[in-house]
Amino acid sequence: MSPLLACSGLTMRFGGLTALDALDIRVGKGETIGLVGPNGSGKTTFFNVLTGLYKPSAGAVQLAEQDLFARSAQEIGRAGVARTFQRSRLMLDQTVFDNIALGALGRLDLSLLSALVLRGRFRRQLSELVERATALTRRFNPQIAANLFKPAGSFTMIDRRRIEICRALVGAPRLLLLDEPSAGMTHEETRALMDDLLAFREEMPDLAIVLVEHEMDVIRRISDRCIVLNFGKKIFEGPFDALIADREVQTAYLGGAQ
Numbered sequence: 001m002s003p004l005l006a007c008s009g010l011t012m013r014f015g016g017l018t019a020l021d022a023l024d025i026r027v028g029k030g031e032t033i034g035l036v037g038p039n040g041s042g043k044t045t046f047f048n049v050l051t052g053l054y055k056p057s058a059g060a061v062q063l064a065e066q067d068l069f070a071r072s073a074q075e076i077g078r079a080g081v082a083r084t085f086q087r088s089r090l091m092l093d094q095t096v097f098d099n100i101a102l103g104a105l106g107r108l109d110l111s112l113l114s115a116l117v118l119r120g121r122f123r124r125q126l127s128e129l130v131e132r133a134t135a136l137t138r139r140f141n142p143q144i145a146a147n148l149f150k151p152a153g154s155f156t157m158i159d160r161r162r163i164e165i166c167r168a169l170v171g172a173p174r175l176l177l178l179d180e181p182s183a184g185m186t187h188e189e190t191r192a193l194m195d196d197l198l199a200f201r202e203e204m205p206d207l208a209i210v211l212v213e214h215e216m217d218v219i220r221r222i223s224d225r226c227i228v229l230n231f232g233k234k235i236f237e238g239p240f241d242a243l244i245a246d247r248e249v250q251t252a253y254l255g256g257a258q
């Protein structure tokens with residue numbers, strides 16, 4: 001069976017710097033991949049290329065056999081790729097609902113024609129979106145669902161992360177890219193968020209996840225398979241236990257690789 005995501009020879013150059021070097025990465029439907037590597041190894045660049053923020057220099061990207069190489073961020077989003085960012089991108093003075101609704105923009109018809117002429121359909125779309133946002137946030141924390149129209153800034157750090165994940169999920173993606181969800185959180189908060197994600201995966205078994213994370217405990221708990229990057233190259237692919245034992249990975253983390 002062909003994988004959900006298939007990247008081959010994926011390369012991203014910034015002038016003389018090769019940030020992604022002929023990467024071959026495959027992700028199956030429902031699989032969770034832990035993507036690790038030292039600082040500057042290309043993890044976020046991989047996400048930026050996959051989501052259309054950067055135009056790759058060479059290679060091929062397919063999602064469910066649909067060619068996504070160098071497509072626009074909107075097209076890629078519509079094809080089913082969603083992400084969260086390392087640094088929060090929530091609009092803190094806007095409501096939780098407004099923040100989550102942004103994740104569904106590509107799938108809604110928000111044209112003036114729709115708003116003026118097809119008012120019934122427009123209202124239906126909006127109320128469906130409120131229902132979806134309520135259901136999603138309730139899975140993570142009922143308190144968020146109960147306060148959907150309060151500003152996102154009035155929530156704790158972990159709830160803000162949950163809201164960001166809900167924003168990524170509201171468009172019903174097939175592939176979810178999580179960029180260091182534990183950043184800025186305590187160990188307890190990280191553990192609670194991982195519990196959420198594990199519970200979530202049970203409910204959405206077809207959703208594929210690529211998780212960038214420095215916390216090895218998180219990678220161990222949540223990944224079906226791990227991939228390690230170093231200087232934009234894939235240096236390891238396999239189960240977590242083998243990653244920990246791998247000499248090249250150890251050298252990359254301790255420095256002095258290459």
Ligand SMILES: Nc1ncnc2c1ncn2[C@@H]1O[C@H](COP(=O)(O)OP(=O)(O)OP(=O)(O)O)[C@@H](O)[C@H]1O
Pocket residue numbers: 014017019037038039040041042043044045046
């Ligand atoms: N827009 C850009 N312009 C020029 N160089 C860039 C750009 N984005 C990333 N890079 C470079 O590409 C390389 C990979 O960076 P990237 O942010 O993808 O690494 P990372 O593995 O995500 O690191 P970290 O773990 O610190 O987030 C780095 O050398 C970085 O400086």
